[in-house]
Amino acid sequence: TQLLEQSPQFLSIQEGENLTVYCNSSSVFSSLQWYRQEPGEGPVLLVTVVTGGEVKKLKRLTFQFGDARKDSSLHITAAQPGDTGLYLCAGASGTYKYIFGTGTRLKVLA
């Protein structure tokens, strides 16, 4: 069974601080995605990484896929209250199905 573990589970920081969220597995994934979910809404896709070692940047968010394609990280620089939400990683299981991690709940205080 493929499992994705995210850490930390909860994170509360002040506006302007930097943070990193981790997504780890013992399984190899052909691709990995990151989503953000706000209260009362479904998750929204942020990025897809497909190559081991790949780094993608989305404004203040930096995503990295591990060399062995078993883990990933999400780094946020100068966090803002608008970054508050549940961050989910998801690894490709087969060609069309994704397995989701348990999520990191981030709260950024103004």
Add this chain to the structure above:
Amino acid sequence: DAGITQSPRYKITETGRQVTLMCHQTWSHSYMFWYRQDLGHGLRLIYYSAAADITDKGEVPDGYVVSRSKTENFPLTLESATRSQTSVYFCASRGQHGYTFGSGTRLTVV
């Protein structure tokens, strides 16, 4: 409106009753999915469908039934609701770049 819509947004039902959650997408995506989201478990796949009339079980299918007579609709039925099925249910379709989720149905079984 283009997108994926779920109905109802909120539902309270009694133990033992049958209840159907609706999901409609406007893109004609082949793949559709039903997930449930619970604290501590993240998103767990209930059922998925690769095309009309093709469905398959996910991680937690027991107590649920799906059908897909048309590409755009993917209803989820709880045949005899139990309290353990109290959850937030998300429908998703898979496009070229990843999943698009509906806004969810919060189901409470009393």
